[in-house]
Amino acid sequence: MACFERASPSLKKILLQLYRADKPIEIDHHLHEFGSVEYHVQSSLSDPQHAYLSISTPLLSQGDLLSYGLSHYSMEMVKAISLDVVEIVQPAKEGYQLTLRLNLSKIPRGKDSMKVISEISTVQATILSSQLKEMLWTVNSEDTFQGMCKPIKLVYHPRETFYVIKQPLKIAAVFPMRFKEHSDVIIATAFLQELTDVGSSKKWAKVPPCCWAPIPPPELRGEPFEDLSTNGGFVTFDIYPRHIEGKRLDKTVWSLLNFYAYVKYHVKCTKGFIQRRMRKRLESLVETLQGPNLGEDEQTEKVQGNARCSCVGKSVRLPKFKMLKRKYGDFTRKIKKLRFRIKIHGFRRFRQRWLTIPKFSSSMGYTKLD
Amino acid sequence: MSNTLRLYLACIRNTLDAALCLQNFPCQEVERHNKPEVELKTSPELLLNPILICRNEAEKCLIETSINSLRISLKVKQADELENILTKKFLRFLSMRAEAFQVLRRKPVQGYDISFLITNYHCEEMQKHKLIDFIVQFMEDIDKEISELKMSVNTRGRLVATEFLKQFV
Numbered sequence: 001m002a003c004f005e006r007a008s009p010s011l012k013k014i015l016l017q018l019y020r021a022d023k024p025i026e027i028d029h030h031l032h033e034f035g036s037v038e039y040h041v042q043s044s045l046s047d048p049q050h051a052y053l054s055i056s057t058p059l060l061s062q063g064d065l066l067s068y069g070l071s072h073y074s075m076e077m078v079k080a081i082s083l084d085v086v087e088i089v090q091p092a093k094e095g096y097q098l099t100l101r102l103n104l105s106k107i108p109r110g111k112d113s114m115k116v117i118s119e120i121s122t123v124q125a126t127i128l129s130s131q132l133k134e135m136l137w138t139v140n141s142e143d144t145f146q147g148m149c150k151p152i153k154l155v156y157h158p159r160e161t162f163y164v165i166k167q168p169l170k171i172a173a174v175f176p177m178r179f180k181e182h183s184d185v186i187i188a189t190a191f192l193q194e195l196t197d198v199g200s201s202k203k204w205a206k207v208p209p210c211c212w213a214p215i216p217p218p219e220l221r222g223e224p225f226e227d228l229s230t231n232g233g234f235v236t237f238d239i240y241p242r243h244i245e246g247k248r249l250d251k252t253v254w255s256l257l258n259f260y261a262y263v264k265y266h267v268k269c270t271k272g273f274i275q276r277r278m279r280k281r282l283e284s285l286v287e288t289l290q291g292p293n294l295g296e297d298e299q300t301e302k303v304q305g306n307a308r309c310s311c312v313g314k315s316v317r318l319p320k321f322k323m324l325k326r327k328y329g330d331f332t333r334k335i336k337k338l339r340f341r342i343k344i345h346g347f348r349r350f351r352q353r354w355l356t357i358p359k360f361s362s363s364m365g366y367t368k369l370d
Numbered sequence: 371m372s373n374t375l376r377l378y379l380a381c382i383r384n385t386l387d388a389a390l391c392l393q394n395f396p397c398q399e400v401e402r403h404n405k406p407e408v409e410l411k412t413s414p415e416l417l418l419n420p421i422l423i424c425r426n427e428a429e430k431c432l433i434e435t436s437i438n439s440l441r442i443s444l445k446v447k448q449a450d451e452l453e454n455i456l457t458k459k460f461l462r463f464l465s466m467r468a469e470a471f472q473v474l475r476r477k478p479v480q481g482y483d484i485s486f487l488i489t490n491y492h493c494e495e496m497q498k499h500k501l502i503d504f505i506v507q508f509m510e511d512i513d514k515e516i517s518e519l520k521m522s523v524n525t526r527g528r529l530v531a532t533e534f535l536k537q538f539v
Contacts, residue, residue, distance in 0.1 A: 182455070183455045183459070186451045186452055186454075186455050187452075187455075187523065187527075189451075190452050190523060190524060190527055191527040191530065191531065194524065194527040194528045194531045195527075195531040195534065195535075197528075197531075198528060198531045198532055198535060199531070199535055204535050206538070206539055207535045207538040207539060208538060243538065248538070251537055251538060252538060254537070255534070255537045255538055262530075262534055266526075266527070266530045269526075270523055270526060270527075273522070273523075273526065274456070274459060274519060274523070275463075277519060277522070278459070278460050278463045278464075279463075281460075281511075281515050282463070282464060282467060282470070285464070285471070285508065285511060286470045286471065288504060288507060288508075288511075289470075289471055289472070289473075289504055
């Protein structure tokens, strides 16, 4: 599966570790990426100058015709990564499509070493791109269907297929979009409509025109039903000769290979954005509710709140006796609240008038009657 | 604020003002229990007539009152699929955190997007007019938030599309 970065970060890390090691080290690493790409890096103490890198990657297959092994063009592109350092080993290791022997002593010193190792780590991307480039160039002229070439089905991931249709003046790349969740479909559809909108503007006249449609384009008539059943519609890019000239070919091919990953990544990031935004809004809504949450003791609480919230110095300046008295007042009020949970209007006055314990006057206040 | 929205919110405010006269009333069926009668609906004499206030076909508010509790259910406008999923996500997010709001119901009433349950205890702890202000403000904020979310999602999509197309240049 293609990804935004051409160089595999884990492979790069291992190769750097191997290159920078002071002493020869023995390495036997198996790396798995995207569920279908496998790397095997080997280095032995007996041959410290060389390391072996084997790659197994799903190839772009043309429908039922699986291409076994790599084409000559792909091999040439891989060799061209670094002619001095990379050497293709024939035959490849069992279970892998390609085995490379890396001559670590030929890697230049200094900053260039990083560049070379990064380029070697892009081997999987190079293999994929070279296959698509070859397909775009060489199409069997006998495969015609109603004046156009038959659609070429490319499968580099079981659920992510796309079609390349060579037409007289252009090449059309059609992507059937499929998503697992309904919300993903809606977000992706909104994005694809924006993509179509932006692509059709005058400012972006140089880019391949793209369009989105909920139904398959007429060029795909005759293809199996299960390949054309989607929930996200179809995106079509029209590639003209100017888009595959010179250096643009590489960019165009890489963008097409990355299209699915790009859309899915955007959907994932949008969902994360929505979640963050909702969380932030929740905080502000809850703050709004704190406002009305003031009971009968609003005034006293406000005063206390002000006393508490204002600078600490004020509470420090209050005498201890007054602080204790205030705390006692809070405490008795809380007890009263607990005791008198059920509020009946008018009962307070009734209680004060009829239910208070009568105060007996002290002996000091007693007036003796003669 | 548009005229229809203003009228709609004013109508809801006035209705809530009249309906939020709650008092404590223990359960008639079970001893020593105190339940919101609007949820149980076992005693018709304790229930008032429900009021349905509709702004249009898509937006409406149902106010059900009883002697000790009040239930407000809201249906928020959803113009397209994107607003639909944003509304569902956002209101579900709030409902799952209902304890933070105290008056929010965890599950909306069937046919509505979000529901509030106000009991006499809430009226004792909080001021009535502020509670009504909160409900009305909540309705405005939800509409505003959904619109902003939709705009943000579309803007993000546009920016991402621009970045993708730049790769071809």
